Amino acid sequence: MARGHAPAVSIEHLRVIRGKRPALHDFSVQIAQGTITGLLGPSGCGKTTLMRSIVGSQILKSGTVTVLGRPAGSPALRRRVGYMPQDPTIYNDLRIVDNVRYFASLYGFDSRAADAAIDRVGLTDHRTAFSGNLSGGQRTRASLACALVCQPELLVLDEPTVGLDPVLRVDLWEQFTELARTGTTLLVSSHVMDEADHCGDLLLMREGHLVAHTTPTRLREDTGCTSLEDAFLSIINRSTKQKAV
Ligand SMILES: Nc1ncnc2c1ncn2[C@@H]1O[C@H](COP(=O)(O)OP(=O)(O)OP(=O)(O)O)[C@@H](O)[C@H]1O
Numbered sequence: 001m002a003r004g005h006a007p008a009v010s011i012e013h014l015r016v017i018r019g020k021r022p023a024l025h026d027f028s029v030q031i032a033q034g035t036i037t038g039l040l041g042p043s044g045c046g047k048t049t050l051m052r053s054i055v056g057s058q059i060l061k062s063g064t065v066t067v068l069g070r071p072a073g074s075p076a077l078r079r080r081v082g083y084m085p086q087d088p089t090i091y092n093d094l095r096i097v098d099n100v101r102y103f104a105s106l107y108g109f110d111s112r113a114a115d116a117a118i119d120r121v122g123l124t125d126h127r128t129a130f131s132g133n134l135s136g137g138q139r140t141r142a143s144l145a146c147a148l149v150c151q152p153e154l155l156v157l158d159e160p161t162v163g164l165d166p167v168l169r170v171d172l173w174e175q176f177t178e179l180a181r182t183g184t185t186l187l188v189s190s191h192v193m194d195e196a197d198h199c200g201d202l203l204l205m206r207e208g209h210l211v212a213h214t215t216p217t218r219l220r221e222d223t224g225c226t227s228l229e230d231a232f233l234s235i236i237n238r239s240t241k242q243k244a245v
């Protein structure tokens with residue numbers, strides 16, 4: 001654990017079945033408070049399932065998921081945990097500003113908080129656009145503003161930078177870093193390995209298992225690779241060979 005506090009998320013022996021097949025196998029991990037933890041792994045390895053388990057929207061077969069000291073999904077966590085699902089969940093027939101105000105009002109925040117969240121994701125110029133008319137990246141950002149607006153202690157972001165241009169991605173990662181600096185814990189999934197360098201901790205997953213809980217520096221040291229993409233492939237290959245013997 002990177003800091004001296006209780007973990008923000010503690011998962012013990014979690015098993016999840018999806019579509020009759022195991023999606024997470026005896027999965028245990030602790031996520032430190034006030035860090036950005038990157039969740040990386042091939043498509044279908046269980047990243048979204050893990051995030052759903054943490055925010056309390058996934059049926060668990062067995063094991064425990066404790067979030068900010070309480071069982072995942074507890075009513076008391078609703079104001080303390082923000083979630084941006086992989087598929088943007090905004091109302092197409094509402095303007096961006098009304099979508100974000102709606103989420104703000106659910107958490108007891110006013111329209112100024114909504115405007116600040118819209119500004120954070122760079123959508124101020126589009127705030128009155130109807131959500132149904134947005135590009136893919138704009139929809140992602142609007143959905144991110146809805147997750148940010150309640151100023152949660154834990155932010156769970158499922159591929160928040162997909163479809164965003166490099167300038168915006170850098171800008172968002174700067175904001176994530178600033179949020180972590182001021183005490184927010186972030187769990188961020190990504191397919192883009194160069195984004196892993198923005199993370200304090202890395203969880204590398206494969207086929208429902210955690211294959212490494214590491215940091216970008218340690219991952220490079222352990223594999224001898226400079227590129228995180230190569231380092232990740234090396235870990236995946238190693239875990240495949242271990243499985244074969
Ligand atoms: N709605 C569903 N019904 C049945 N099985 C599902 C469902 N969603 C996911 N699964 C299965 O659960 C496993 C884990 O999927 P999950 O969505 O967690 O992966 P992921 O790592 O988030 O993938 P991606 O990177 O493509 O988003 C996969 O084998 C997938 O086929």
Ligand SMILES: [Mg+2]
Pocket residue numbers: 047048049086158
């Ligand atoms: Mg996913």
